Structures are given as structure tokens and as C-alpha cells.
Amino acid sequence: MDKTVKILDYGELGLIDIMGSDDAIVEAARVSYGKGTKQVSSNRSLIRYLMRHQHWGPFEMAEMKFYVKLPIFVARQWVRHRTASINEISGRYSEFDMSEVYRPTTFRKQSQDNKQGSSDSCFSYEIQSYDKSQTEYSILLNKGAAKELARIVLPVSSYTQWYWKCDLRNIFNFLRLRLDFHAQYEIRMYAQAMAKMVKESFPLAYEAFEDYILNSVTFNGSELRYINWDIVDGGYKVTIDFEKAKEELGKRELNELRMKLRHVAQ
Amino acid sequence: MDKTVKILDYGELGLIDIMGSDDAIVEAARVSYGKGTKQVSSNRSLIRYLMRHQHWGPFEMAEMKFYVKLPIFVARQWVRHRTASINEISGRYSEFDMSEVYRPTTFRKQSQDNKQGSSDSCFSYEIQSYDKSQTEYSILLNKGAAKELARIVLPVSSYTQWYWKCDLRNIFNFLRLRLDFHAQYEIRMYAQAMAKMVKESFPLAYEAFEDYILNSVTFNGSELRYINWDIVDGGYKVTIDFEKAKEELGKRELNELRMKLRHVAQ
């Protein structure tokens, strides 16, 4: 297996190994249901049923292993997904390759309404401090400094590498969070590349994931108190008590509701 | 701390210890946001924000420890929640107390439309096989059989006991699944008792859990394809293309959609 794609400037995502397939997910599910599953007509229906009802067990029966080359600040977000196995290159053992640092030339501006996000507007800028850090790393190594200590001058944009192995349930959880537009652009690029590989390897499971997780819209109990569904001829008349909602939910939550309604009404 | 409630016939749920409080959740969240959280006006708002956006981290900072006495078949469902710590009485080490076995006198009938559930109708019945099993357990012990082997004749309705310690994030996940009407009645009784204890110990977090998780309704992407939201004066006219939905979603999924609509239109 040798599918590697380039991400950012020096990043890579390579699919190393797969355990299982859509069929294997189905096979595992049929163990749970014993002789009782004859009626579910097809693999596709069964996989969609499992995803719809968040019966995650059978999705844990599939596993994927990736090679990833990624900046340290991305690795720090990634590693928070604890249900996975990692083998990372050791900066105590190996020297960093200083020719490869994430070096954007266009910088996204701070979002005004999201305190932890970026806006769409950008400016050009060339990073200058890397040279100094890298020179100092070399000086320290030349003076005989321990690698584990010399590396502390390197920026968090330095690339690291690892093998990452994860079951499909937890890969879907990774994708749900990291494909989202709230995720930082840099990790989203990895998530998008990974999503393609998952889709190719598990087409039925991925389709179900898109339909039932990615593209779903949840109205919470708080919102539903201000949404009136009146039965009318051929459907419902839905009205939102914006005045009361604004008062009780607050401005921020009301905006979230508006965005959802806009989304479903597209 | 000594709050123990009775569950089923011989079952118990006791709250042994708590780490944290609503305040501690807030305190942990404020670490994440550094100096940037001044604007969120209150603890309640912040906790609701965290729950609404599934920022689970701060909820992991609270922990509860319970003593539970429960039938083995309930324990087998419970133990599938892996992110928790358990100390169970050892049937290899201690003799089972045979006077205490779960002994319902009313039996729920098999649900017709849910292959793994019960219906509302019941019948009376007195279990007779327990005596035989218990007598045989005694005989085996009297003959000098190892306790680890003698116990194999006991029914899965025998009571076991354990300490169960879990963080609040995973307790909410337990409750979400086990308070649901699809969960088996017996484990639901424990979940209901636990929910009360959580509500008392973490009133703000529990309120948010009810609003944003328990009482939410999710329309998935598959359903949204057949739900049309037309903007009309004062809100939306929502129509569902039942014909097409029936054809493409199938009968089972269509029923699920109908139930959701009935729920939101109440």
C-alpha cells in the first residue's frame, strides 16, 4: 500500500495499513444480532442503521494506520485524541531536519466574532525568526549539547513525524471535529485528506457518516422551547419566538439558532 | 457522605465520594481560555456554552464514586462503559449470598416492533429454578468445590457489588444511553437514581445536560433531503415529501422521522 498525499508545504499523510472493510463491519454487527438480522436487506442498510443509532461497536472492528508528517502545533491538537496509538520520531534521539519548517507566506487575520478562529482576510508576510532559531540549534549541537536540550530553541512550526493507528469509530470522531470549519485550517487539511482515504476504503460507512453525523442538524431542548411547530395542511407552520428567545437564550445562542435555521432552509 | 437508595428488589446505589462541583468545572474551563473569558457573564452561561459545544474537557475534571449492588446481567451492560474504574466483589474469593437474587414477579412481554425491547404488557410468573441452582451451589461448596467453580451454576440474576468511579463527562454519556427508553428497564432504574444524585451535586451541569443533550432532536442529512423549509411570513412552512422519503429512506427510517416530528410538534 502506498498512497501518500502532500499537505501544507512539507506535510504528508500516507495510508500504511487497513484492517477490515465495509464487509467486516457488517460481519461484526451480525455477531451482535445472532440469527436475528436476516431481515435487514443489505450491507448498506445495516451500516446506515448502525451509524444512525450510534451503535459504534462494529466500527471499532475496523482499523487504519497512517504515516503523518506534521508541524508540532498541529501534532499538539491531534494528540488530544487519546484513543489511538502513536509512534513519534524522538527529538531526543534524532536531529530535526531544519530545512523543513511550516512557513506560510499568507497570514489569516484574527476573526472578530470567534475569539479562537481566523477570518477570511489575509495579509502577506515572510517569517524571519526561523533562521535565527535554526542557526542556534546548529550551534548548540556543534557545542555538543544533548539533542533533547538543543531542540528547545526550535519553533512549534517544526515538522515532526509519526505513525498513527486508530479504529474507524474514533477516526470518525476525529473527522467530525477536525473537518469542522471551527477547526484550525492546518489540521483541517489533514482531516480532508484523511476523509478521502476513509471514503475510498470504507465507502458505505463513510456515506453513512456524512448523512447521519456530518450533515445532521440538532435542535436542543433550549431552542425547541422557542420553536413552535403547528400542524397545518401538508406539513407544519414553524414560528420562532425571537423576542423571548433573545431575552432568555441570549444573543450568542440566538445567533447559533439563526445559523441552523438558515442552513436547513437552504 | 451516606446517600444510598434502593433499586429493584435487593439493589442499591450509594454515592461514596465526589471530586469537584459546578464551580470546579468553571475553574477548569477558565484555564483553557486564559484571560479571555471575562465577558462570559456567569458560571451558568459558561457551563451551558461548554455543554452546547461539546467541550467535554472541563466535565472530565469532576469525578463521582458510587457503590452499586446490581444483578449480574445489569453489570454486564454497565461494564461496557470502559472509561471508568471498577472494584468488584470477587466470586472466586467470596461466597455469593444466595438469599438475594433478582426475582421479578411480573414479566414484561417481548416488544413486537423492537426486537431487543419489551412491550408495556406484562404477565405474572413466579420463578422456580432459582432454588435448584442455589441448592446446587451449596452442595458444591459443601463437597469442597472451589468457589470459582461452584458459582457457575448460579443465575445471571444473582447480585454482585462494586465500586464504580467515573468522571462527569462519561457519567453523562452513561446517562444519555441508559436513561433512554430503549435501555433495559433494570439498568434504567439505576440510571434514574444516578441522575438524581448528579443533579444534586452538579445542578448547573445537569441542567445543561438536560437541555442540550437529553432534550435535543437531531435531523440527519438523509432526513433533511425530504424536509422542505420555505420561508413564509413570520417563520417557515415545513413540508415533508413522505412519498419520496418512504421510497428512498425505507419504512423503518421514515417511522423514526415521524416520531421526531411528533415530538417537536407537541
Added chain:
Amino acid sequence: MDKTVKILDYGELGLIDIMGSDDAIVEAARVSYGKGTKQVSSNRSLIRYLMRHQHWGPFEMAEMKFYVKLPIFVARQWVRHRTASINEISGRYSEFDMSEVYRPTTFRKQSQDNKQGSSDSCFSYEIQSYDKSQTEYSILLNKGAAKELARIVLPVSSYTQWYWKCDLRNIFNFLRLRLDFHAQYEIRMYAQAMAKMVKESFPLAYEAFEDYILNSVTFNGSELRYINWDIVDGGYKVTIDFEKAKEELGKRELNELRMKLRHVAQ
């Protein structure tokens, strides 16, 4: 892949799928060490080095999936290994096959010196209570009882089935604990069968596991205080201050020390 072995009377262990190999473990390890591993001469040396120093990461990169048919009381011990994925047949969904219950005809006697173990002496006995339980299960089903409720009369020796998927690191941990003679005989039979399959699939890793984990002997700090190593010609003169050890360690711990010494002096 179709390797299934019989365990106990109706039990089975089947190897369903494997991810990785000894080579894949080595490949993952070499990522950690970057360009620095040229000097380790062979795969075997590297795997042994990893195992000796408990660098478990690369062993997590291999995964095995098993089909298991096992009595419920064994399943209850097994499931305590939390870092694994399970898909179990649902007793709420499927009827138990009552012709298959673990039915030993020879019973091990209670160990005198180990409160949770068996001794070597046995007696013959034919279990009689199963018929009653099974008849009652049938009666309940015939009366229309929900399957989830009818099953509570069945003994913990009833067979269940599951898929169990686990990485090699955690499989070794399972084997370390369940191959031990303190483990209950019944689960040990599964561990022994699994060990053979692991050995066949990962011969180098398994050899290292035997050498560095299974066959190791640990002297703890408490014991070392009473073991004197005097350097003598060609080695050491080792004397144990049994009097003082007995006084301070107590009888039980002293016995454990004696057993270790007997083992290494074989």
C-alpha cells in the same frame, strides 16, 4: 483466514484478522528512532530491545481480531481488559442456545492456601440444576416474555459469543495475567490457545515476550533488604537473612520470596 480451536466443551477461539507483523513492529520503531537505528543489527535485536525496555508503542501498531465463544463467567473476567473492542451477541435480541452450557463433570477443590484459587484435587459431580433453568427459560419465552428478561434465569455458565479486537501490547498484557497459574483454569485455556496464535503470527515478538516478561523474576526493594550479595571469587555469595525477613516481611511475603528463590535456583 480460518483457524479455530475448540476450548472447554463448547468454547471456541478463532483468529479472524491480523494487522501487522514482526516487520511492521520494526518499521514503526524505526520511525521513532529516525536515522539513528542503523546500528541495531537485526529485526530480532530491535524487537528484543523494545520489549526489554518496555517501549510498548511499536507493539500497539499490530492488531489482532478474534472470534470467541465463552461462558459468561469467563467473559466477565475477560471484559475487565478495557483497552480492546468487543462486539458481543445480544441476549436481548437473540435467544440463547440452551443445548450449550459449560458442564464440567470434574470439580476442582478449593485451594487451602489461596483463598481465590483451586487445588489439584478434584471430585466427580454431575450438574443437575441446568435443566431446570433451561426449561424455565423456554417456558418464559413461550409465555411471550421479553428475551431480555427471560434470560435472567440462565446460569453464568451459559455460552456467549463475541468478536474481540486488541492491539499486541494489550494482548501481551492479557496473556501475562491470564496465562499465570493464578488465573482461573477456564480463562487460562483461552489464553493458552491465544498465545499459540500470537506466537505463530508474531514469532519474534512472542519470543521476546516469553524471555523478558513471562520468564522474568523480580526481587522487590523490600526483599532486597534481606538478600546480601557478597562478591566472591567468580561471582556472588547470596545469603538471605530469613530471621529478620520473617519478622519484618511477615510469613506470607517470606513464602513468596522462597518461591522465587526456588524458581531461579532450579
Added chain:
Amino acid sequence: MDKTVKILDYGELGLIDIMGSDDAIVEAARVSYGKGTKQVSSNRSLIRYLMRHQHWGPFEMAEMKFYVKLPIFVARQWVRHRTASINEISGRYSEFDMSEVYRPTTFRKQSQDNKQGSSDSCFSYEIQSYDKSQTEYSILLNKGAAKELARIVLPVSSYTQWYWKCDLRNIFNFLRLRLDFHAQYEIRMYAQAMAKMVKESFPLAYEAFEDYILNSVTFNGSELRYINWDIVDGGYKVTIDFEKAKEELGKRELNELRMKLRHVAQ
């Protein structure tokens, strides 16, 4: 509770909250053993028994929560302990405090015999690249760059902060690995401070941990093949077949054996 100690130059370790005590560990253990534990004379004996036999369950029943301020390169080692909960300050949300960067003035030299360690010899050096990185961080923020992007120029020696909550079993595992002299000096300083806090809060458990884990010596099966234990008057004559061991174990493993023998013969 307010116990905070300083680590390195700007680092901190503060104990925020505790669940449980030595007594609570004992209480949990007694659930496992039911009525059968009367004979174990004292809490101390029981805790030592549990630790000696690696019955970790009761140690999971205790929990500690720490506030930690630590350099990013230390955080990256720390976070590999997956069985713990973390709430970290978000560099996407908050600006880094640039006045605080880990700035050693003495550098350890690379170890000659350990490719990932430091030696005892040092040299003086003043880091110069930090100023450049920090100035550039300010420039980027002033230009309106998103915080999530501006931070990429900062060195891995920048301090981050988090709440870290972990059960006592996994704290002991953290300490076992991070107190070891193979662990990098910087994380070892945190481990040492944590060890003191654990010792104060759980004196019996910590004493057992020292005796049975930290101060134990393990001879593996491979080594035992070359160690002959001959029973002599009053003990054993232990001889090591160094010639054969060197040939078959190799130089590296033989050195490890020599170090162990030197340790026990002290």
C-alpha cells in the same frame, strides 16, 4: 488546598484537589474481597499486598488534580500518558506571555553511550534566538494575524498551562517512567515534585510503590539462563557465565545485566 511549588525557571506544580486517601484504597479493596479479608491485619499490609501483586483496581479509586505550568516540549512528553484528563490553555484563544520562556543557561552535553540522553558534563550558553521569535510574534499580532497562526513562530520552550487529573494507578505509572534517570531532566523535576505530593497524600501507598516498583530489580528469562544459583551452606553461590552471555546476549544486554548485579550487590 494551596500547595504550589516552583519548577525550572517559570514552571509550577500545584495540587488542586484529591479524591480518596489510603483509607479509601483499603475500603475499595475490601469490597473486592467481601467478608474474606478479616485476616489481613492492617491497612498497611493490605495496601502492600495489593501493590506487590499489581492489583491496581483499588489504586484507581483515588484521584488527584494538579495545576501545571510547563514548557511545551515537556508537555509533549507528558501528554503521551493517555489515561488522564487535561484542560490546557488555548493558544488559539489567549496570547502567550512572552516574558516566560524556559531559558537554561547551562546546557547538558550529549551522552556518549545513550543516544537519547544527556551526560553529566555541561557548558554555559545564553540563548539568543528567543528575542527574535518573540518580536516576530508581537509583529504578527499587531498586524492582526490570528492568534492561532501567530504562535507558530514561538519556540517549544514556551510555557503552557493545564489542569491535569489522573487516578493514582496511572500517577504511579507516570512516576515510574518519569522519575527514572533515563527521563529527560526537565520532566523529572516535575515528577519529583509530584512524588512528594503523592507521598504526603497517600503515605502508605507511596511507601509500597517505592518498595515494590521503584526499588525492584527484575532478572529476565534471557539473563537467568546465564546466572547459576547453586545452593550452598547458608544461601546460594551465584555465578554468571559471562563468556556465554556475551556471545549470546550481546554487549549491550550484558552491560545491562552487569549494572543490575552491581546495584543488588551494593
